[in-house]
Amino acid sequence: MRPLRVTAHSVASACGAGVPALAAALREGRSGLRANDFTEAPLATFIGRVPGIEDCALPADLAAWECRNNRLAWLALGCDGFRERALAARERYGADRVALVLGTSTSSIGATEEAYRRLLPDGRYPEDLRRPIVHTPHSLGDFVRAALGLEGVAVTVGTACSSSAKVFAHAERLLRLGIADAAVVGGVDTLCGSVLFGFSSLELVSPEPCRPFDVARRGISIGEAGGFALLERDGEAGPWLLGYGESSDAHHMSSPHPQGLGARLAIEAALGSAELAPEAVDYINLHGTASQKNDEVEARVIAELFPATTRASSTKGWTGHTLGAAGIVEAVIAFIALGEGLAPGTLNTATLDPACGPQVRLATERAEVRVALSNSFGFGGSNCALLFGRARPG
Amino acid sequence: MTTHTIHVAGISLWAPRLPGWDVAAPVLRGEAAMPEPQVARPAPTLLAPTERRRAPDTVAIALEVAARACESAGVEPREVASVFATTHGDLAINDYMSETLARTPALVSPIRFHNSVLNAAAGYWSIGTGSMQPYTALTAWEDTFGEGLLEAMTQAEAGGRPTLLVAYDIEARGPLSTVVTSHGVLGMGVVLAPATGPGTLARVRWRTARGTERTAPLARNLAAVADNAMAGCMPFCEAVAMRQPRIIRVGLSPSLLLEMEFDFPVSP
Numbered sequence: 001m002r003p004l005r006v007t008a009h010s011v012a013s014a015c016g017a018g019v020p021a022l023a024a025a026l027r028e029g030r031s032g033l034r035a036n037d038f039t040e041a042p043l044a045t046f047i048g049r050v051p052g053i054e055d056c057a058l059p060a061d062l063a064a065w066e067c068r069n070n071r072l073a074w075l076a077l078g079c080d081g082f083r084e085r086a087l088a089a090r091e092r093y094g095a096d097r098v099a100l101v102l103g104t105s106t107s108s109i110g111a112t113e114e115a116y117r118r119l120l121p122d123g124r125y126p127e128d129l130r131r132p133i134v135h136t137p138h139s140l141g142d143f144v145r146a147a148l149g150l151e152g153v154a155v156t157v158g159t160a161c162s163s164s165a166k167v168f169a170h171a172e173r174l175l176r177l178g179i180a181d182a183a184v185v186g187g188v189d190t191l192c193g194s195v196l197f198g199f200s201s202l203e204l205v206s207p208e209p210c211r212p213f214d215v216a217r218r219g220i221s222i223g224e225a226g227g228f229a230l231l232e233r234d235g236e237a238g239p240w241l242l243g244y245g246e247s248s249d250a251h252h253m254s255s256p257h258p259q260g261l262g263a264r265l266a267i268e269a270a271l272g273s274a275e276l277a278p279e280a281v282d283y284i285n286l287h288g289t290a291s292q293k294n295d296e297v298e299a300r301v302i303a304e305l306f307p308a309t310t311r312a313s314s315t316k317g318w319t320g321h322t323l324g325a326a327g328i329v330e331a332v333i334a335f336i337a338l339g340e341g342l343a344p345g346t347l348n349t350a351t352l353d354p355a356c357g358p359q360v361r362l363a364t365e366r367a368e369v370r371v372a373l374s375n376s377f378g379f380g381g382s383n384c385a386l387l388f389g390r391a392r393p394g
Numbered sequence: 395m396t397t398h399t400i401h402v403a404g405i406s407l408w409a410p411r412l413p414g415w416d417v418a419a420p421v422l423r424g425e426a427a428m429p430e431p432q433v434a435r436p437a438p439t440l441l442a443p444t445e446r447r448r449a450p451d452t453v454a455i456a457l458e459v460a461a462r463a464c465e466s467a468g469v470e471p472r473e474v475a476s477v478f479a480t481t482h483g484d485l486a487i488n489d490y491m492s493e494t495l496a497r498t499p500a501l502v503s504p505i506r507f508h509n510s511v512l513n514a515a516a517g518y519w520s521i522g523t524g525s526m527q528p529y530t531a532l533t534a535w536e537d538t539f540g541e542g543l544l545e546a547m548t549q550a551e552a553g554g555r556p557t558l559l560v561a562y563d564i565e566a567r568g569p570l571s572t573v574v575t576s577h578g579v580l581g582m583g584v585v586l587a588p589a590t591g592p593g594t595l596a597r598v599r600w601r602t603a604r605g606t607e608r609t610a611p612l613a614r615n616l617a618a619v620a621d622n623a624m625a626g627c628m629p630f631c632e633a634v635a636m637r638q639p640r641i642i643r644v645g646l647s648p649s650l651l652l653e654m655e656f657d658f659p660v661s662p
Contacts, residue, residue: 041499096604096650105511109488116492116569124572132573136482137512138535145647151604154647155534155541158483158512166530173548178396179602193495198507200500246528248520250472254508262526379508380517382529 001273003242003392004172007235008085010186011332012076013225013319014048019080022318023336026344029364031318033209033221038191043200046209047191048223048320050075065143067111067134069104069190073144076188076226085230086148089182095151099180100144101171102156103163103187105324105378108139110192140188152180158324160378161287163187164227165327168386169244171231186228189324195222202254210290210321212314213299213356214349217290223320227328239338242276242371242387245269249381255293256377260301263287263375266383267305274387276371278306281387283343283367284359285330285374288314289321294377296355303357311367312359317347327376331386334372338390343367395601400547402596403556403587404467405634406459407627408436409580411618415466421618422635428617435579440522449518451564452484455581456515457522460560463583468593469556472525474585475549476558478516479532479542481623482566482574484509489568515560539626540644540652546586547600556587563623580622582631590659596634599655606649609642630654 011018014032015025025032033046056075058066077083090098115129124130133139141156153174157163164187171183189195199205199222206219231241247269249262256263271278284306286298295314302312315333322329337343345364352360374386405415410431412418420426436458437446446454456478464471482488487510494502508514513531520529534541539561546559562581566574590597611619611628619625629642633656643651 039499043499096602109492112488112570113492113495115573116496119496119569123569125569130573132575133535135570135573136535137533138481138538141533142535150647151649152647153541153544153602153650154537155532155545157530157532159516159529159531160511160513170530170532170545173545173552176552177398177548179544179548193499194491194502194507194510197495197499197502198491198504198510201502201504201507203504246530248517248526248529250520250524250526252521253514253517254504265526378513379511380513380531381520382513382517382531 001243003240004175004231004233005235005240006229006238007232008082008230009228009332009335010076010080010082011227011329012050012072012079013329014050014223015318017075017079019332023340025318026336026364029347031209031347033320039193039196043196044207045205046221048221049191050224062147064131065133067108069108069110069140069188070143072190072224072226073140073188076228077147082228086184089230090150093181095149097152097181098150099153099171099174099183100141100150101167101183101185102141102144103167103324103327104140104156104158105160105163105189106192106194107137108134109194110190111135113193159382160380161323161326162376162378162382162384163324163327165376165384165386166246168241169246183231184228185231186328187325188226189322190224195323204291206290209348210316211348212288212290212316212346213295213353213360215351215353217295220289220291221320223322225319225322225325225329227325227332229331239335240389240392242389243270243274245273245385247383251381254379256297260297262381262383263298263301263377266385270385270387280371281306281310281373282369283337283372284310284312285333286312286314287375287377288316290316295353299353299355299360302359306359308358310359311343311361313344313346313361315344330374334374334388337369337372338388341366341369343369395603397599397601398551400550400598401587401590401594402584402598402634403591403594404463404585405595406462406466406583407631408455408459409618410434410578419635422615422632424614450484450487450509451579453515453518455562455579456560457519459581459583460519460558463558463585467585469585471523474556474558475527475553476529476560477542477546478529479538479561481533481535481538481563482576483512485564485566485570485574485576489570493568537645537647539624540646544646544652550586550588554588556585559584561624561627575621576623577620578622580619580624582627596656596658601653602646603651603653604649605651607643608645
């Protein structure tokens with residue numbers, strides 16, 4: 001594919017608001033995870049909670065979209081000068097020529113959960129939550145469309161934990177076919193009862209901070225995060241989207257294909273679309289959720305496909321598994337790796353699972369990173385792999 | 395704006411009063427009376443009988459129209475990429491999850507939780523057909539059908555291969571139904587192909603255009619879709635059924651339209 005330039009990006013995660021906060025946490029090996037203080041009912045686990053959402057009310061003209069998820073979207077839009085860059089693109093191309101493609105797993109379901117906790121005796125919602133837009137999954141896309149004053153394509157992708165990786169592919173097609181001249185992509189997912197108690201019911205939640213690829217890993221730590229990227233055909237600065245691959249497992253709703261066939265297809269398709277050999281990949285940000293199955297299967301796929309010189313790690317120990325936002329958070333980590341020459345390690349992990357090849361690293365190291373791959377795999381067997389480069393090839 | 399061309403290779407529709415394209419097409423053309431509803435939801439043969447009974451409404455409707463659209467197009471289900479579009483996802487499971495979380499959060503059902511994701515129907519389709527082709531699942535509130543169609547059209551054109559769109563919504567339940575309006579079960583499937591083939595049903599020339607004037611379903615067909623959130627798929631279905639050149643517009647966002655010019659160069 002013809003590469004696209006990422007001319008602006010932003011992130012807000014448990015490691016703080018803004019790219020510099022996340023980059024510093026990566027350099028310093030500082031986790032954003034903390035003991036669960038989010039749910040009213042007890043749940044012994046660690047979470048990646050974004051500090052300050054509670055104090056970040058939406059401006060009055062956007063109050064109709066008020067909810068935790070849209071607050072986090074607003075916080076992330078305000079980081080790293082992203083909102084200004086997106087508004088400048090809107091002026092440059094026209095509001096109908098900037099597409100908006102965002103990913104989320106649960107969108108603002110937290111608002112629906114709250115309404116059910118506070119139902120009136122007659123069964124109706126409390127008055128402040130009688131806003132249909134926050135009880136439908138496009139809440140996120142519709143909010144950001146309004147917040148940025150965009151008038152083009154506006155869509156919310158929901159393929160669970162691959163959502164905000166797949167938005168890059170979706171937007172690339174829109175640009176390639178001339179339906180838009182630029183695209184705001186990204187994703188936001190916030191902590192809510194559905195995911196905390198839902199993943200707990202599947203016995204996938206770790207009682208301790210997650211330890212991806214550790215032989216004694218005990219499950220995932222759920223996090224919340226939001227992030228955005230601005231894609232253009234060219235621009236003055238920024239990393240490049242070189243390729244992507246998408247596939248399905250055709251295996252199970254909540255467990256990966258045992259041989260990682262879907263993951264493999266997605267990675268190979270990404271390499272194919274970028275016309276790159278595996279040897280060209282310097283750093284891989286793995287899906288690496290710290291669930292038993294994911295890490296075992298993903299480690300094997302990486303060991304089979306890549307040479308020992310390719311560094312690979314999971315950064316879930318810093319941010320937690322941010323579900324529908326994992327794609328954009330880890331794309332931003334890839335941008336940090338490319339921009340700073342930093343190959344993040346795997347935080348909290350002591351002894352690697354024997355399934356891991358020499359690619360998986362525990363320590364964060366300075367390294368030349370010219371090409372970075374980011375893996376995102378979701379429930380329902382939805383896989384997406386993204387390839388980013390520091391420079392345009394050729 | 396650039397004009398693109400795509401072909402309708404196969405189509406399906408299911409609503410309680412229009413259970414399948416063969417029943418629906420003459421009704422949509424105004425040649426047959428609207429039948430009374432027989433069953434509330436379809437029984438997709440892709441699922442084993444026990445799974446069929448247990449499947450959520452979203453999965454039942456989506457799998458039924460997906461399989462019928464592929465059948466109509468004569469394509470192998472496991473070989474097509476797919477786009478699943480739903481305005482609200484599984485409203486019944488959202489009601490269950492929210493109610494359970496409010497009372498007894500530790501008792502949330504793991505199966506209902508993993509079926510609560512927006513891509514549950516897409517996941518079951520991939521598992522049921524053995525398809526490792528990419529699928530996506532998306533939503534855009536009142537413009538969900540238009541955004542789903544646009545993504546399927548761009549995938550078919552960019553990928554140079556047939557792409558399946560599945561669009562569906564179900565009925566709102568419980569307290570959620572006081573803020574979300576959607577009644578009954580409605581689904582449509584369409585296979586879009588970059589090239590014309592022996593069974594091509596229609597040629598569609600399409601472009602995006604600024605504006606707000608969406609084509610409304612024909613009044614005589616409104617009873618079929620009650621006020622299901624996916625009723626926006628009806629003008630597209632009517633255009634294919636009526637086989638007369640016409641232009642329809644569906645929404646992509648509050649100020650952008652997908653404008654489609656239908657013509658029928660091949661007789662059936």
